[in-house]
Amino acid sequence: MTNPNVVLHVADVHKRFGGLHALADIDLQVEEGQTHAIIGPNGAGKSTLLNVIIGKLAPTSGTVVFDGAILTGRKPFEINQLGIARVFQTPEIFSDLSVLHNVMIPALAKRDGAFKLNMLRALDSETGIRAEAQDMLEDVGMTSSRDMAAGSLSRGDKRRMELAMCLIQHPRLLLLDEPTAGMSRHDTNTTIELLKKIKSRGMTKVIIEHDMHVVFSLADKISVLAQGRIIADGTPDQVRGNPKVQEAYLGGTH
Numbered sequence: 001m002t003n004p005n006v007v008l009h010v011a012d013v014h015k016r017f018g019g020l021h022a023l024a025d026i027d028l029q030v031e032e033g034q035t036h037a038i039i040g041p042n043g044a045g046k047s048t049l050l051n052v053i054i055g056k057l058a059p060t061s062g063t064v065v066f067d068g069a070i071l072t073g074r075k076p077f078e079i080n081q082l083g084i085a086r087v088f089q090t091p092e093i094f095s096d097l098s099v100l101h102n103v104m105i106p107a108l109a110k111r112d113g114a115f116k117l118n119m120l121r122a123l124d125s126e127t128g129i130r131a132e133a134q135d136m137l138e139d140v141g142m143t144s145s146r147d148m149a150a151g152s153l154s155r156g157d158k159r160r161m162e163l164a165m166c167l168i169q170h171p172r173l174l175l176l177d178e179p180t181a182g183m184s185r186h187d188t189n190t191t192i193e194l195l196k197k198i199k200s201r202g203m204t205k206v207i208i209e210h211d212m213h214v215v216f217s218l219a220d221k222i223s224v225l226a227q228g229r230i231i232a233d234g235t236p237d238q239v240r241g242n243p244k245v246q247e248a249y250l251g252g253t254h
């Protein structure tokens with residue numbers, strides 16, 4: 001039976017790269033308001049799965065349904081417009097522009113349907129979006145960096161800025177690809193607190209993460225991928241106690 005709380009359903013998805021079966025038989029159901037972590041060893045298929053969800057890769061077979069709409073076959077910007085935003089492993093930012101302007105651009109692009117070069121000229125006249133971008137920067141604790149060139153930020157601050165760039169789009173589903181990669185323990189803990197704050201507002205999140213401290217601090221549900229298949233699925237306690245997971249992942253080098 002279909003669970004009415006499921007907002008994202010990856011149904012029977014396969015992805016082949018030539019002879020490599022990178023995703024096999026993937027069935028993933030993400031419930032509204034939950035933080036769903038996808039973990040697994042290197043090469044398990046996590047990024048491939050995320051890329052299938054956001055429309056960057058077409059599955060070989062199977063479908064992805066978000067909030068009743070079939071995503072399969074749609075372009076990444078169309079999927080973004082339906083309410084899915086992604087925080088990348090490597091932030092995509094405009095290095096020469098200020099932090100504030102970087103946060104304004106996704107809001108303008110969403111409003112106008114696509115990014116246009118003349119947006120850069122119009123940035124200062126967009127007072128409403130400017131005020132909202134300032135609020136987002138306050139949320140991620142970056143008000144004092146507002147006028148700095150984005151390229152001069154530390155790695156941790158770039159990632160926090162990118163989170164503000166996603167939040168300003170008011171996504172229904174936020175996809176996070178290793179949000180704390182390369183961060184110090186202090187920045188990691190700040191990011192965990194920030195993501196908990198977002199969760200308390202009811203935003204649904206799918207998170208790929210290698211750091212088990214982050215996963216177990218944030219996740220309501222965990223799906224474990226190994227060699228392209230989901231080998232376990234459940235609450236953190238269920239997954240932690242699953243011998244298959246311990247063998248494939250937790251007991252390994254991670």
Ligand SMILES: Nc1ncnc2c1ncn2[C@@H]1O[C@H](COP(=O)(O)OP(=O)(O)OP(=O)(O)O)[C@@H](O)[C@H]1O
Binds near residue numbers: 043049
């Ligand atoms: N575009 C591609 N063409 C061919 N093979 C690919 C492509 N993208 C990924 N693969 C292969 O698919 C498998 C899954 O890769 P993927 O990057 O999804 O794993 P991952 O779980 O995200 O790994 P990591 O934790 O190292 O980022 C790997 O064997 C990888 O080499």
